[in-house]
Amino acid sequence: MSNQTNGYKSGSNLEKLLRAGHFVVTAEIGPPQSADPEVIRRKARLLKGVVDAANITDNQTAIVRMSSIASAVLALQEGVEPIVQMTCRDRNRLAMQSDLLGAYALGARNLLCLTGDHQSFGNHPTAKNVHDLDSIQFIRMVRDMRDEGRFQCGDEIKGVRPAFFIGAAENPFADPFDFRPYRLAKKIAAGVDFIQTQIILDIPRFREFMKRVVDMGLHEKVYILAGIGPLKSAGAARYMRDKVPGMRVREEYVERMEAAVAGIPKEDKKARKEAWEREGIRIAIEQIQEIREIPGVAGVHIMAIEWEEAVRPIVEGAGLLPRPVVE
Amino acid sequence: MIVGEQKPLEEILSLLGNARRVLVAGCGTCVTVCFAGGEKEAAILASALRMKSQLEGRPMEVDEVTVQRQCEWEYIDPLAERLKDYNVVLSLACGIGVQAMNERFPDVITLPGLNTTFLGLPEEHGVWVERCQACGDCILGVTFGICPIARCSKQLLNGPCGGSQNGVCEVNPDIPCAWQLIWERAIKFGQVERLLEVQPPKNWSRSRDGGPRKIVREDLRLPESE
Incomplete structure (x- = not known):
C-alpha cells in the first residue's frame, strides 16, 4: 500500500521547502541524560518558528541520553518538526527497521542515517558496538522500505510504509579528502535525499569540497545543508581545533574568539562569557552569509550544542526570519 | 597466527x-x-x-x-x-x-x-597487530588486501567515516585508518572505481553471529569416524 504523499517522498516540511527552492534552516536538539521531558519541550520552544526542522541526536558522542524517537515525539508536540537521528552503532538491522516503523507511526518524517561516534568516546566505553550495517547500507535499507515497500531481507511491507525523507552526514574535512565527494556520490546512489555537513570552520576547504561536488553534478541529486557551529568561547574553538577528530578549524576563528575578550579581566566571567557569545554568534552569521553564496548549498544546519538560545539570533541576524511556509 | x-x-x-x-x-x-x-x-x-x-x-x-x-x-x-x-x-x-x-x-x-x-602478526619485534576476525566471508579481494572488518573500528564496508584524519582512526592515533590504506591501494592500482560501488550489507551468519561454526570435509573423513 502506498502512502498519501502527494508526489512527495515523505511530505515533511523540510522536504517541501527544499523542493520549493527555499534556503532551509535546521538546528539540533540534544536529548537529556535523564527522563525529563521538559528539557526537550524547552529546547523545542526555543526553536519553534526559527528553524524548519530540528535534528534529535541519538546518544551523541556515545553518551546515553533519552531516545531520539521519544524525544522527537515531544518535539512534535511542541510544534517542531523533528529529524530523527539514528546510528549504526547501537542497533542491528532488526532493531533499526523496527524503530523506523515505530518512529513513522508516531509522526516522524525525516531521518538522518549515521554511522555513530565510537563508543570509546562516551560514558560506556566497555560496551559492544553493533555496526551490522554501515551508514550507506542503512540509507539503502530505508529507501527500499519507502520506495520498494520491502524490508532489508526482501520481505514485503504489508500496509503503511515508513516514508522518510532520508538524510545523512558528510564530513568535508575528514580524510582521505579526495574520497569524500565519491563517498557522497555513494550515499546518493544508496538513496539519500539531503546531507548535513560537519561543522564548517574552514570555509576555503568547504568551498573546494563543494566545487568538486558541483563538478560531479551531485548538488543536483541531493540537498546539501552546510554545518554551522557557533563558537561559545576561545577554549571551545581551541578544543575543536585540537581534540575533535575530523575537524579543521582555521586559526582566524581562534584568534577572533581570543580577541573578543581582550581587555576584559579574567575575573569578570560574566562579561567574558557575553563577549564570547556575541562574537560566536557574529561569526556564525557571517559564515552563513558567505556559505549561502557557495554554489550547491541548499541550506544551513546550525549545531549550537547545549546552546539552543543562540539559534534565533543567528537565524535572525542572517536575515532568514520569518521562515517560509509551504502548503 | x-x-x-x-x-x-x-x-x-x-x-x-x-x-x-x-x-x-x-x-x-x-x-x-x-x-x-x-x-x-x-x-x-x-x-x-x-x-x-x-x-x-x-x-x-x-x-x-x-x-x-x-x-x-x-x-x-x-x-x-x-x-x-x-x-x-x-x-x-x-x-x-x-x-x-x-x-x-x-x-x-x-x-x-x-x-x-x-589473529594477527608481529609488525616488528615485540609488536603484534590484528589482521583477521575470521568473519567467514573474506572480502580482501574487494578491499585491496586490507581488511576493514578487522582493521576499521566500525567495520565499515563503504568507505571511511568522518573520523579519519591524517591517516589515523578517531579512536586512537596509533590505529592507521583502514580506509585510508584501502584508498591508497586503490589509487596505486588505478582502480578507484572499484570502491565506488555500494557494498551490500554483510552476511554475518557466516561469522560468529550464525552460532559456533563447523566445517565438515567428507573427502577427508576417515571411514572409521562416524
Missing part, C-alpha cells in the same frame, strides 16, 4: 584459588611464537607461582609441561596419565587449547593463563 597475552599474576592466583597441585601447560605453536605461552613462559610462570604461593604461606606444587599443539587430540592425549596427579591445569594455550584440554580430560579442570587476543 593466534596472538595471546598472559593474564596478570594476581588474576591467575585468584583463578587457582586453593589448588594444591598445579600443572602449567605451555603450547608450542602460536603462543610460543608470540612469547606468551611457550615452554619458556610456562617455566617462568610456574616458578613465579611457586615463589608467590610460598611467600603467601600456602605453597603450591607447580610443575610444567609443554606440548606441541594443545588444539589437537594427538598432541594432548599423551598427557592423560600425568594429569591424574594434579587438581588443576593452568593452560598457556589460546582459548582453543584450554577448551580442548577440558573436553579431552573432563575430570580435571583446565584454567586459562592467557587472554587470547586476536
